[in-house]
Amino acid sequence: MLKFDQVLHAHLGSLKEAVTGWSEAVSKLEKSKEKAESGLQGKADKADWKGENAGVTQAFVRKTAKEFGDALTEATSIRNILRDAESEFQAAKSELEKLVAEAPGKGMRIDQQGTVSHLIRPDSRSKDYDGPKPEVADFEAMSAAIKAAIDRANNADDVASRALRGLVGADKNNFSGTKYDSLAAASKAQDAEDAHAAYELYKKGDEATPAEIDKLNALFKNNQKDPYFAEKFALEVGPKGSMEYWADMGDPSDGSRLGVDHRDKLKELQTNWSMTLATATHSTSPEMEQWKADVIKAGSEPIQTRGTSPYGFQVMSNLMRAGEYDDKFLKNYGNALVVTERKMTHDGRLPADRAWQQMGGMPSHLNWQGGDLGKDPMIGFMEGLGHNPKASTDFFNSSIDVTPENTKDNKKLDPFDYFTKDRGWPEELNDKGDRTKEPGYNALGHALESATTGHPYDAEAEGLKDVRTKENAEVMQKVVERYGSESKFMHEQPGIDDSLGKMGAAYIDELNRSLETNSDSTMEEQERSPFGANDAKGKSRFGEEFDTGLLWNRGDAINFMGIVSQSESGHSTLSAAESLYTTSVLEQVGPKPGTDFQDRDLTDARTTLRIGSEAQGIMDGSRMAQIDMDYEKDSEEHKKAVAKSTEWVKFGVGAVAAGGVVALTGGAGGVLVPLAAETVGGAVTTFIGMEADDLAEKYEKDEMLKKNSDELKEKALTDGKENSLRPGIAYATAPGWTYDQRNILNEDLVDRIRTGRLHAQDNNLPDPYEKKV
Structure with missing residues (x-):
């Protein structure tokens, strides 16, 4: 397989010379074929040979004459293959040269492996920098163009090499006579x-x-x-x-x-x-x-x-x-x-x-x-x-x-x-x-x-984008209505819970927008909500009716998140998605690191953390209630299930963030989590890089499984509250804040998380599922 630098620096002079040489050979063979057909074969056909000459020599002469025609066909095919291959290689090479030349003007650079990066990293730009500022979409377009050019060269190389081997290697004693007008x-x-x-x-x-x-x-x-x-x-x-x-x-x-x-x-x-x-x-x-x-x-x-x-x-x-x-x-x-x-x-x-x-x-x-x-x-x-x-x-x-x-x-x-x-x-x-x-x-x-x-x-986690449409959202509305209506639908459909978790993760922004409202039944968003899929002009990707309207009300959102979180996989996926999304919103609506801020500038940041913490409380409470229903109190199974309920923090490790989404790795395909902005910054990067403990293993090592279920539940819920702090900590510790600013943010935002956690206890969570005997 040809690599980027091989295509970019390909020397095509020898290939051009080969095309010229084979074109000359074709011209000579055309004349030889004409002589063989009109002279050698023509005379043999007119000769009145009898006996052995008629059966052997005449056939031999005809076969020999035919070989000139086959030689011409084969030479013409070789010339055509080499000509088109050279054209394809040159087109691919020219495209790469053009991309490399254009990259600096777009604020990008391309290395010898074909990897695209910033010409000047955002954190290295001077304050008065007014040059190009490429976005994620620009990098994706450049990478796609590079790949297309390399694929074009590789395809030509594969077809040409196979065709040439077939033309010259089939029979050492005879020309193949195979005709190829083109590489295609x-x-x-x-x-x-x-x-x-x-x-x-x-x-x-x-x-x-x-x-x-x-x-x-x-x-x-x-x-x-x-x-x-x-x-x-x-x-x-x-x-x-x-x-x-x-x-x-x-x-x-x-x-x-x-x-x-x-x-x-x-x-x-x-x-x-x-x-x-x-x-x-x-x-x-x-x-x-x-x-x-x-x-x-x-x-x-x-x-x-x-x-x-x-x-x-x-x-x-x-x-x-x-x-x-x-x-x-x-x-x-x-x-x-x-x-x-x-x-x-x-x-x-x-x-x-x-x-x-x-x-x-x-x-x-x-x-x-x-x-x-x-x-x-x-x-x-x-x-x-x-x-x-x-x-x-x-x-x-x-x-x-x-x-x-x-x-x-x-x-x-x-x-x-x-x-x-x-x-x-x-x-x-x-x-x-x-x-x-x-x-x-x-x-x-x-x-x-x-x-x-x-x-x-x-779909592979790498390269995922947020492509949701109104039609996608219409199906999701049905999913929330069905699986949020009664816990039996999820629990009596074994194998669907992990998919429900992924679907909820993909709509975590809209679920948060519903949670922010004060009424369980209203279908209008809280005014100037920091959540949702709205663009800079306040327009929804799901249609004009959802510029301020909700896909579902607060009560439906709580029921859906609560029921899905009753399962281990649903709880893990939704919890990780919630934390990542909350972190991205903080980064978008809060003061930017390195800037001065007043108390009023933290309003949206406080709302974001309060709702994020409430969501985590809903999910943790639902999971704990289901564990109590599924397992006998103080049994080993009960304790292990409680311990596992905090392991979702490991989801952040290995996450891929780009283009307005985070794709959580693990399992078949990636878990799509929409972000609040196209380009992620220090807070999201800090969150993903936070070290994740294997808390279930830690419990075993610390012999916590020997304690009773109530003590373990209290410890797990405390850990859940600590995990709710992660978005706030990631935001407060992102590069750019001064020591004093970090302290202010930590103290203020932590208080919001506690408030949100308490608010979660006021919700009427869906009942846990009780298996029929």
Whole structure:
């Protein structure tokens, strides 16, 4: 792979000379070909040879004459490949030279590794500095342009090197005669060649050797995001071909050892196959449009193997667990899937698992990713939505006509209500051999994450941005209404609590805006609130009605935060998000380090810490109440749960802050936390860098687990209050304050935190969930 400095400093003179040399060779070969065809072959064709000469010599002369033509074709192809490669390399090199030259004028510099940084760091600028002040978006745009140029050079290098090896290395005794008019043509030819090679391996089914499965995986990986390869493969295999292949792989009755001895290879194959088909669905060619329609049509039909007969929807949904499928295809597929399930369950009168019982034979093993065997097709579909935020948002904001064949009855189904409340999610057999509903609700959580945040649920933490829209917020309003209404919805949906925590973290700004109001029912924000997603002009990203209006009232915010915090993961995620967001607001609305301030200048800072502390009190109180409900008092489980309730402080370690968000690392994807400003400063940086103790381990070392539960709870709540101080401490100790200013801030802001903590006790927190016996 070419690096930044290699592309920037590439010497292309030799390549230009090679293009010139091969162009001259082409001219000479054109003349030689003409002579061979008109002279050598022409005379041989006219000669009246008989006997051995006619059978051997004449054929030899014709073959020799043809070689001149093949030599010309090969030389022309080599010249074309080198010419286009040189053009691509030069374009990439020129783009990098241009970016490097423009960077200082934009206040940036680019080092030899291609890393972009400030030309003059903000903390090193003089007071009268009036030069460019690049923002996060400027750095991101510059880095993206650099990457695009390097990718362009690498792509040209990969295609050209493979094409040249193929041209000159196939047969040492004969010219290949392969014709490439351009580098793009060579790239397409390589894709078609790889697609056919994959098809030949596909035809072996589960009789393929482990080495052949490795080859198939390699072909998929090497062409993972190549649209031409993906389409060629999808069309060659056919609409039902993928289903039949995957159903055969999941048939335990035919003696194949792949699923017994090589589960890891099948897991990789499932991912690669899914991503390939996902890429193919973005094509709008007539052939692919028909392919997509035929896949949906086959969903309600059994796919018969030797010993199993899963439905097409069951098979195809398990090939949706990776990759970003096309928006329209996902919507059409999901609608058809729901319509089919409602028909098979007689409009919900039968449980959902009855719909997907195979008509005979052994149960199929359709999912090798872990968690479940792939029986319920809604799980894979939800994972597909989880990787396509636009499709997921549209799906949960839409309605489904469950009787499309009847244009008069107008019978509609609300997908959000159906999947979060009405549908009885079937139990699945997990990796431990237990029957549980967790896989289904875990996948539902992933789909809701993408629908509310605008990012794939497992998006990398690096590079995340706040992209929430009005449509995302509409789904989040439904989430808060549903899961904040009764604790049973979260607790009776195992596996969804961590997703609810992430969704709450992504809307922590709006939750704070609701908490600030004085009434539990008002839908108008507190005047001049420091919270929320408003821009500098007081305009909301969610539409004009939310410039001063709330997404939900204070009572709903308390209930949602309280119920989500009843779970260990929900409490940890929301607590970390609250502290990070509070710190960023302090940094934005409080006096700036190094400036003089009066008492009145701390008004917004006091409000910020008071609400942040109240929020932490709500969450801590809810978690403690649930622990009391879940475990017997003074039991070891009770004490350990209490000890763990303070561990959320470790979330800040390794957090990535940029572009108006902090992405908390850990688990699948990053936890998105909106900040109050695009550029973070000293307070947020100080907060993230604060050392986090492993308090649960500390308890054990200090033998605190030997104490009774009441003492431990008192200690944990005290620690929770101390943790509420972290934003204020980070703000007061950020670089720039004098010693006296730090003391003033510490004394004043700590008092606000105590007030907020006391205020939290006045709230009517949601009741803890009591399991039914």
